[in-house]
Amino acid sequence: MNLSDRWRICFDADDTLWHNERVFRMTQERFAELLRDFVEAGPLMERLLEAERRNLGHYGYGVKGFVLSMIETAIEVTEERVPASVIAELLAAGQEMLAHPIDLLPHAREAVEALAPSAELILVTKGDLLDQERKLAQSGLGDLFDGVEIVSEKRAETYRRIYEGADRAMMVGNSLKSDVIPSIEAGGWGVHVPHELTWDLEAAEPPEASPRFFQISDLGALPALILGLD
Amino acid sequence: MNLSDRWRICFDADDTLWHNERVFRMTQERFAELLRDFVEAGPLMERLLEAERRNLGHYGYGVKGFVLSMIETAIEVTEERVPASVIAELLAAGQEMLAHPIDLLPHAREAVEALAPSAELILVTKGDLLDQERKLAQSGLGDLFDGVEIVSEKRAETYRRIYEGADRAMMVGNSLKSDVIPSIEAGGWGVHVPHELTWDLEAAEPPEASPRFFQISDLGALPALILGLD
Known part of the structure; x- marks a missing residue:
């Protein structure tokens, strides 16, 4: 032209x-699944969004800040009872996001x-x-x-x-x-x-x-x- | 001129x-203090450095990747026994690094x-x-x-x-x-x-x-x- x-x-x-947001959504579903014994998916997603909004000025955009916000939310909603194995799964989920094919x-x-x-x-x-x-x-x-x-x-x-x-x-x-x-x-x-x-x-x-x-x-x-x- | x-x-x-590295060192000292019941400072720092090196290709440089590597190391060296309260402290330490005065x-x-x-x-x-x-x-x-x-x-x-x-x-x-x-x-x-x-x-x-x-x-x-x- x-x-x-x-x-x-x-x-x-x-x-x-x-595509990008769908990789975040898939990770959020996994997040909800990992915490299902503690909290329902709906309220969990609200808490996560609050954490992301609160942390945006420190973390900026991207996967690393998202993973840190998920970990923070997991600790909050479980009142510090979340097992370390679940945190390990969240770290692994973040690593997968960072290697996800385009x-x-x-x-x-x-x-x-x-x-x-x-x-x-x-x-x-x-x-x-x-x-x-x-x-x-x-x-x-x-x-x-x-x-x-x-x-x-x-x-x-x-x-x-x-x-x-x-x-x-x-x-x-x-x-x-x-x-x-x-x-x-x-x-x-x-x-x-x-x-x-x-x-x-x-x-x-x-x-x-x-x-x-x-x-x-x-x-x-x-x-x-x-x-x-x- | x-x-x-x-x-x-x-x-x-x-x-x-x-100054920058000294903020990292202060956080590492806090990290060692938080995990002193599980592991000595020397081996802990070695494990952290290994994690940072391993994750560099995914996380790149900076505070967020450093915090994720600390959390990963804490889970590893405690064989998933690290309490969520310690992870919460690591997140807080990262936030402080990101707000540290110049x-x-x-x-x-x-x-x-x-x-x-x-x-x-x-x-x-x-x-x-x-x-x-x-x-x-x-x-x-x-x-x-x-x-x-x-x-x-x-x-x-x-x-x-x-x-x-x-x-x-x-x-x-x-x-x-x-x-x-x-x-x-x-x-x-x-x-x-x-x-x-x-x-x-x-x-x-x-x-x-x-x-x-x-x-x-x-x-x-x-x-x-x-x-x-x-």
């Missing part, structure tokens, strides 16, 4: 290019390959540094990106910095809160590609009023959308 | 600009302030993304740096990328293995500022044969060293 303007197109990684989402490779020759592509992702690098390497998409930004938080100022010097900039992702809304605030487009699973801490209202807000059902529709805006 | 060449001077952060090393501010007007300064550090950003912000040195690179590993190729486009480049740090040797391999200078405490996994032989290797006792000597090379 040919674009007349110089576009900088930024992609979120987890649950935009490849499963690309529909049309992810196709969209990135279509855009790479005519636009500057940047991966913008939160999470653990090493784990995100590992996933990008395993995805086989690494060479198609011109840059990788692993950031501790996705705010409007994050996108302002990343968009510097570009004629037109866009962020594509599954999180309204972290990908779409702050990108629009920073003066770029925000393209929402909903994923069936979204972490509760990423929920937000869609910015329907903005002319720079778009929603597509999968990445297959992205090249045509950009051609139309060009 | 005035420099005739365009220098890119890179600084390591932990135990180069501010204590600059002698002459760190002075050297950075002297060089900032006449050279490009880049911070190059491993560790947890959010934690390293927090420490830089608290150090009060953030505005003096032109760039910050938080990397998952410091190899020659890391420095080759960071040194791209610079006339002359230098890395200054307390780790021969991660700061000095790979910088020299990448074609830059490597300046060693030894710290009294160095993590066992960072040990290496000094590259005495290289004309681009220097050692200074503290950062106060750095500006004069660079003036002499300019």
